[in-house]
Amino acid sequence: xxxxxxxxxxxxxxxxxxxxxxxxxxxxxxxxxxxxxxxxxxxxxxxxxxxxxxxxxxxxxxxxxxxxxxxxxxxxxxxxxxxxxxxxxxxxxxxxxxxxxxxxxxxxxxxxxxxxxxxxxxxxxxxxxxxxxxxxxxxxxxxxxxxxxxxxxxxxxxxxxxxxxxxxxxxxxxxxxxxxxxxxxxxxxxxxxxxxxxxxxxxxxxxxxxxxxxxxxxxxxxxxxxxxxxxxxxxxxxxxxxxxxxxxxxxxxxxxxxxxxxxxxxxxxxxxxxxxxxxxxxxxxxxxxxxxxxxxxxxxxxxxxxxxxxxxxxxxxxxxxxxxxxxxxxxxxxxxxxxxxxxxxxxxxxxxxxxxxxxxxxxxxxxxxxxxxx
Amino acid sequence: xxxxxxxxxxxxxxxxxxxxxxxxxxxxxxxxxxxxxxxxxxxxxxxxxxxxxxxxxxxxxxxxxxxxxxxxxxxxxxxxxxxxxxxxxxxxxxxxxxxxxxxxxxxxxxxxxxxxxxxxxxxxxxxxxxxxxxxxxxxxxxxxxxxxxxxxxxxxxxxxxxxxxxxxxxxxxxxxxxxxxxxxxxxxxxxxxxxxxxxxxxxxxxxxxxxxxxxxxxxxxxxxxxxxxxxxxxxxxxxxxxxxxxxxxxxxxxxxxxxxxxxxxxxxxxxxxxxxxxxxxxxxxxxxxxxxxxxxxxxxxxxxxxxxxxxxxxxxxxxxxxxxxxxxxxxxxxxxxxxxxxxxxxxxxxxxxxxxxxxxxxxxxxxxxxxxxxxxxxxxxxxxxxxxxxxxxxxxxxxxxxxxxxxxxxxxxxxxxxxxxxxxxxxxxxxxxxxxxxxxxxxxxxxxxxxxxxxxxxxxxxxxxxxxxxxxxxxxxxxxxxxxxxxxxxxxxxxxxxxxxxxxxxxxxxxxxxxxxxxxxxxxxxxxxxxxxxxxxxxxxxxxxxxxxxxxxxxxxxxxxxxxxxxxxxxxxxxxxxxxxxxxxxxxxxxxxxxxxxxxxxxx
Numbered sequence: 019x020x021x022x023x024x025x026x027x028x029x030x031x032x033x034x035x036x037x038x039x040x041x042x043x044x045x046x047x048x049x050x051x052x053x054x055x056x057x058x059x060x061x062x063x064x065x066x067x068x069x070x071x072x073x074x075x076x077x078x079x080x081x082x083x084x085x086x087x088x089x090x091x092x093x094x095x096x097x098x099x100x101x102x103x104x105x106x107x108x109x110x111x112x113x114x115x116x117x118x119x120x121x122x123x124x125x126x127x128x129x130x131x132x133x134x135x136x137x138x139x140x141x142x143x144x145x146x147x148x149x150x151x152x153x154x155x156x157x158x159x160x161x162x163x164x165x166x167x168x169x170x171x172x173x174x175x176x177x178x179x180x181x182x183x184x185x186x187x188x189x190x191x192x193x194x195x196x197x198x199x200x201x202x203x204x205x206x207x208x209x210x211x212x213x214x215x216x217x218x219x220x221x222x223x224x225x226x227x228x229x230x231x232x233x234x235x236x237x238x239x240x241x242x243x244x245x246x247x248x249x250x251x252x253x254x255x256x257x258x259x260x261x262x263x264x265x266x267x268x269x270x271x272x273x274x275x276x277x278x279x280x281x282x283x284x285x286x287x288x289x290x291x292x293x294x295x296x297x298x299x300x301x302x303x304x305x306x307x308x309x310x311x312x313x314x315x316x317x318x319x320x321x322x323x324x325x326x327x328x329x330x331x332x333x334x335x336x337x338x339x340x341x342x343x344x345x346x347x348x349x350x351x352x353x354x355x356x357x358x359x360x361x362x363x364x365x366x367x368x369x370x371x372x373x374x375x376x377x378x379x380x381x382x383x384x385x386x387x388x389x390x391x392x
Numbered sequence: 393x394x395x396x397x398x399x400x401x402x403x404x405x406x407x408x409x410x411x412x413x414x415x416x417x418x419x420x421x422x423x424x425x426x427x428x429x430x431x432x433x434x435x436x437x438x439x440x441x442x443x444x445x446x447x448x449x450x451x452x453x454x455x456x457x458x459x460x461x462x463x464x465x466x467x468x469x470x471x472x473x474x475x476x477x478x479x480x481x482x483x484x485x486x487x488x489x490x491x492x493x494x495x496x497x498x499x500x501x502x503x504x505x506x507x508x509x510x511x512x513x514x515x516x517x518x519x520x521x522x523x524x525x526x527x528x529x530x531x532x533x534x535x536x537x538x539x540x541x542x543x544x545x546x547x548x549x550x551x552x553x554x555x556x557x558x559x560x561x562x563x564x565x566x567x568x569x570x571x572x573x574x575x576x577x578x579x580x581x582x583x584x585x586x587x588x589x590x591x592x593x594x595x596x597x598x599x600x601x602x603x604x605x606x607x608x609x610x611x612x613x614x615x616x617x618x619x620x621x622x623x624x625x626x627x628x629x630x631x632x633x634x635x636x637x638x639x640x641x642x643x644x645x646x647x648x649x650x651x652x653x654x655x656x657x658x659x660x661x662x663x664x665x666x667x668x669x670x671x672x673x674x675x676x677x678x679x680x681x682x683x684x685x686x687x688x689x690x691x692x693x694x695x696x697x698x699x700x701x702x703x704x705x706x707x708x709x710x711x712x713x714x715x716x717x718x719x720x721x722x723x724x725x726x727x728x729x730x731x732x733x734x735x736x737x738x739x740x741x742x743x744x745x746x747x748x749x750x751x752x753x754x755x756x757x758x759x760x761x762x763x764x765x766x767x768x769x770x771x772x773x774x775x776x777x778x779x780x781x782x783x784x785x786x787x788x789x790x791x792x793x794x795x796x797x798x799x800x801x802x803x804x805x806x807x808x809x810x811x812x813x814x815x816x817x818x819x820x821x822x823x824x825x826x827x828x829x830x831x832x833x834x835x836x837x838x839x840x841x842x843x844x845x846x847x848x849x850x851x852x853x854x855x856x857x858x859x860x861x862x863x864x865x866x867x868x869x870x871x872x873x874x875x876x877x878x879x880x881x882x883x884x885x886x887x888x889x890x891x892x893x894x895x896x897x898x899x900x901x902x903x904x905x906x907x908x909x910x911x912x913x914x915x916x917x918x919x920x921x922x923x924x925x926x927x928x929x930x931x932x933x934x935x936x937x938x939x940x941x942x943x944x945x946x947x948x949x950x951x952x953x954x955x956x957x958x959x960x961x962x963x964x965x966x967x968x969x970x971x972x973x974x975x976x977x978x979x980x981x982x983x984x985x986x987x988x989x990x991x992x993x994x995x996x
Contacts, residue, residue, distance in 0.1 A: 105577060107573060107576055107577060131579040131580070131581060132579060133579070134576075134577060134578060134579035135578060135580075136579070138577075140574070140577040140578070142570055142573070142574060143570075146568070146570040146571050146573065146574035148571060148574075148589060149593070149668060150592045150593060150666070150667040150668055151667075159575075159578060160579075163578050163579050163580050163584070164579075191671065207578075211578070217577075
């Protein structure tokens with residue numbers, strides 16, 4: 019799983035695929051005036067009193083090629099509005115969307131449709147399959163819009179369906195499929211056009227938990243070979259942590275924190291984000307690099323015991339730690355020692371307890387701990 | 393509150409439209425009449441049972457074997473009721489009205505679905521069209537398009553327009569917004585979104601709208617029959633005008649068969665052309681009665697029947713055959729006579745139809761209500777009518793249209809208007825006696841159509857003259873309703889006083905007493921006049937001269953009416969022929985031709 023985060027420098031490179039620059043979306047009267055007031059620091063509530071709704075406020079981010087960028091927020095946080103500005107379904111009140119160096123907000127209707135037909139595709143929360151078209155015709159829809167010849171679009175749609183695990187279902191109808199299968203069709207439809215950018219609007223939220231897990235795994239598997247640029251909207255932080263190379267947390271129209279899953283988890287930007295991560299299953303997110311203590315003596319790996327790598331998952335670390343009598347050594351690709359993971363740290367993360375331990379008031383227990391440390 | 397003269401504005405607006413936009417109305421009229429003639433020609437070309445077969449095969453294909461069998465039975469029933477031509481005429485009218493209504497309403501519905509202001513503006517207009525009483529629409533339609541099919545089609549389609557627009561709008565708005573968004577997200581143009589996503593998914597709702605348009609059109613057909621569209625609506629009107637419940641029921645049944653057929657067929661067509669409906673139908677299909685042929689089989693069935701029909705049409709006997717002679721004055725010139733279904737009107741109209749056909753004219757007779765009849769005559773749509781009661785009864789019409797009409801003189805008279813009671817009302821002999829018996833009659837005088845001239849006379853003059861104003865209330869209704877009420881009361885020997893006139897067949901059917909009018913409040917008796925459109929006598933000098941000289945005695949008129957009554961419905965002209973045969977010499981007296989032989993159809 020590609021949860022290893024690249025160094026921050028990589029995100030500002032010129033090869034960036036998608037950039038949002040100070041996007042605003044205001045509904046209602048006197049929109050430009052409202053944007054001005056928001057820039058001067060007015061809050062959403064102040065505007066609402068005047069009958070204007072600020073859905074998205076000053077949102078900027080950059081998504082590099084082949085990355086999954088997750089926008090996480092509760093309902094009403096403006097995340098779906100934000101997503102629809104990325105492919106021009108909604109026109110931003112202010113700000114720009116740059117995709118592959120082109121300013122989408124400056125395009126004519128015709129050019130914008132061309133971009134949507136070839137470069138950007140979308141997967142919807144409730145699948146949005148056309149009930150009057152067969153599975154194959156649904157998957158081939160984007161190609162039909164492009165004007166591809168029938169033979170070509172059926173071939174490519176069949177291939178997209180196969181990738182999504184639906185080989186053999188081409189002749190079926192959407193309503194004959196389960197929810198998970200329907201969303202696979204939705205995914206196939208988005209992949210068939212060979213678009214570079216995939217917008218996914220709560221695409222797995224309507225599925226039951228087991229199916230959702232399957233779909234997440236499938237998306238990650240596909241992503242390893244396809245390397246699409248993906249913007250994924252969700253209200254589920256667990257999903258965001260599982261999928262996102264980077265995560266933006268939205269609240270009341272603004273992005274309150276952007277970072278990797280570990281950034282969010284270990285260094286929540288404010289109380290709002292902190293309250294979110296309480297329910298997150300850390301063991302699924304954290305890896306050795308996030309957990310380890312980088313201050314090493316140098317000889318921790320000199321024994322013949324098992325070691326970990328920086329991206330060893332938390333659960334594996336726990337298993338290792340259980341088998342060893344001393345902290346787990348973490349070695350990088352060149353087999354150099356980069357850190358150690360003491361068992362107390364693992365247990366502390368699970369219990370959300372940080373800082374140094376409290377000494378025990380009875381001699382017997384303290385001696386036992388010393389023994390273990392030795 | 394000051395009286396708002398809205399009606400005057402409407403009147404002058406209509407006048408302006410008639411004078412300035414007549415080219416437009418003429419164009420519309422030509423198109424509609426052409427469509428109607430074309431469809432009617434196709435429908436009436438084959439043998440009735442062959443066409444019934446074609447329609448049955450369509451039903452079989454669209455709905456199944458049972459539907460096909462029932463369709464055939466239904467159309468065979470219409471044929472056996474001798475209403476085939478009327479039914480096909482009605483079917484053509486409904487099809488034309490539906491086609492035009494859909495051409496207008498579906499684009500309007502689409503527009504309304506995509507634009508909120510348009511939807512908001514359309515809604516009250518649709519309400520107006522749908523709820524404005526149909527007769528109110530009918531008269532302007534006559535002014536614009538003249539009597540006949542175009543006016544009927546326009547009135548029908550205006551009435552039927554609203555559900556087409558509404559259901560189209562609703563259907564498109566109902567399409568899941570996420571699907572439309574999905575189409576847009578994949579770069580679909582608005583036009584393709586409409587045709588590839590919205591319309592296919594809205595189709596079931598739109599087809600329900602089409603269905604409603606057809607049903608409303610059929611229900612309007614009866615009313616359209618009043619403006620001379622003929623067909624089953626005309627038959628129904630004629631039947632209720634003459635209190636012929638049996639014929640009315642038969643014609644009504646014909647409309648029901650058409651309605652059920654069209655309803656089921658459009659419903660089935662909806663499922664056939666919508667992909668979703670097709671799949672649902674495919675799952676549901678079971679059993680032999682639901683068996684449906686494959687489209688190719690159905691198509692070839694229809695084609696074979698159509699070919700047979702076409703073949704018979706070509707090989708069949710060609711009717712007619714010119715009998716040119718010195719008596720052929722008309723040389724096929726067409727004359728249209730309008731009539732109100734009153735006995736003397738029917739008798740004189742069919743008499744003149746026979747006489748003029750004898751002289752080589754082509755004559756079309758059409759039944760109207762009094763209002764449309766005068767409107768049609770004044771606008772030149774009708775050549776003449778023989779049943780104008782002047783100077784009293786039809787005074788209102790004469791006042792309004794007299795300057796655009798040509799009075800060809802009185803051919804019968806005097807007539808009389810009266811209030812009548814059954815003769816078992818022993819103590820009531822004169823209008824003056826009514827006052828003391830108000831309680832007995834329940835203070836009710838059973839009247840006829842409020843538009844009738846004698847009703848105005850009764851309310852404004854007669855009641856006042858005899859001091860009946862407070863004691864009696866004149867109940868507006870219709871002639872058939874009045875006669876039905878009379879029949880019911882007469883059978884139970886209950887007190888009743890009705891408005892009646894002489895000559896009338898009621899006097900020979902029931903034992904009635906005309907109430908004496910010592911004060912002469914009803915005025916002098918009317919004469920029955922022939923009225924023609926303004927230039928008719930100049931256009932057809934022979935006919936004009938014949939009509940001016942036409943007179944009938946009471947013995948002749950009652951004899952002819954009796955002959956027609958005996959012959960029964962639909963055989964009026966045969967009765968006239970028989971009657972003329974019994975009165976030799978009348979033909980040459982009424983329609984003299986210089987050097988004419990004495991050979992006539994009536995005599996020969």
